[in-house]
Amino acid sequence: MNVAIVVSVVIEGVLTGLVYGLMALGLSVIFGIVRVVNFAAREFAVVAMYAAYLLFVTLGLDPIVSLLPIAGAFFLIGYALQTVLINRFIGVPSMNNSSCWSVLPSSSSTAC
Numbered sequence: 001m002n003v004a005i006v007v008s009v010v011i012e013g014v015l016t017g018l019v020y021g022l023m024a025l026g027l028s029v030i031f032g033i034v035r036v037v038n039f040a041a042r043e044f045a046v047v048a049m050y051a052a053y054l055l056f057v058t059l060g061l062d063p064i065v066s067l068l069p070i071a072g073a074f075f076l077i078g079y080a081l082q083t084v085l086i087n088r089f090i091g092v093p094s095m096n097n098s099s100c101w102s103v104l105p106s107s108s109s110t111a112c
Contacts, residue, residue: 019045034090040081048074 023042031037048070052063055070 034086040078044074044078 023045026041027037027039030041051070051073052066055061055066056063
């Protein structure tokens, strides 16, 4: 086996694991603080990676150089998503305890 290939595979594996770890950390922070399950950050990260790849293939722009414009664009998109969609649900009582949303029949006689 070529040592350079093994080192390259190990480095790529560690970097991929770090990306997955950052995505999981972001999910736990969002859910822990805001109590809203928001998977959009992970989806935005994947779409941003595809955008960097697309800029590299079409324009020949280095992915490190394209980091700032892509991060800025996705920050604005994420901020708009936060203000338009997610802020409406922050502070709203959880619907998990409501008898209207339970699978089992409720023992209370309240109407939904």
